[in-house]
Amino acid sequence: MLNRITFGRPILRHALANYRLLNTSRAVKNPSVGMTAASQNSTLVSHPVSSYSSAATESASPAPKKWARHVISSKPQAELNNTEKQTSAEKPKRRKRRTLKPLKAPITLTPNAKAHLRALSTGPNPKLIRISVRNRGCSGLTYHLEYVDKPEKFDEIVEQDGLKVVIDSKALFSIIGSEMDWVDNKLSSKFVFKNPNSKGTCGCGESFMV
Template sequence: MFGLITRRYLSQESGKRLMQTIPMAANSPVAGWAKHGLAMPRKARTSRFKKDIEIPAPKPEFIKKQPTFNPEPKVVQEEQIMSKKPRRQLKPRKALITLSPNAVAHLQALLNQPVPQMIRIGVRNRGCSGLTYHLDYVEKPGKFDEVVEQDGVKVIIDSKALFSIVGSEMDWLDDKLSSRFIFRNPNSKGTCGCGESFMV
């Protein structure tokens, strides 16, 4: 004769309590927990995810090396580049006006007078071509005038006449008809028939 032993357990998947009957012989030894209808002791469960995963260490040849920074060679290279770079050569400044030996001699005579006088060169709108030279005797230059010194003598140039006479040569002409200062102006594009005026 077979007896029925009831065993209860809790299912993990469905969460429902189920009853299971197991046929056993009448004379078979029965455990203490089975006589009182107790549930079977559960075995300790181990999670399948508890197994440690070993991550292999990267090989030395695949490790990215950090770049090293040494500022001293860079500074030396920059200094070498700056030293090799050719310097820009500035063109010499064009003289405002040059004086011939005859002009220097006559200007020196003016400065040796009891009342020293200097010549101020300017231009005016007059004549056939538009501009004519204008000379004044002054004792000192104005606020915006340019002073040209050559061979110990000084000539004053009006600031308004700089563009018209820059690069010119001043000479002293002494002939039978007259004695006067003349100018050889490279900026002149034409003169009138009498030579009194010029055009730039």
């Protein structure tokens, strides 16, 4: 038995050397075999490195951002806008004051006309003088005066120094701003008018046009 064992050891050593030589020759002929073995070894070593790198990246990642503060209103925005519009509409708007211009008097009386009208009003039967305009004469319009007890519905009453004169509403456009005078001479005694609206008169002065 001892001889067999001692005889067999060199054989085993020789077989092991041949096996190693065979493996090295395979690795030279086929490099993928060696690469697979090397890759297996590298994977065994790379796992802890990757885990360490991932841990490092996790530790190096920036801190989460803080949430910004937002004020949340209790009412919706549309309702707030409506309330603002209502409050703005409720505010009274200031209107510009208009400068009041004095109204133009329909007719003015001269001192002579006042004196004659006062004499008529103090008589036994006081009456009012009504002034109107009629389509007549060369130029188209003439003054018409008459005595009346009271003015009509749409007549205009002009009062000056306590004296009243009635004017027909249809004649206001033609005689507004006129001056009424009393003329007493050898030829006639009558009321005459200085009308700024007159564009021309006839030769006798009885009619005018506007």
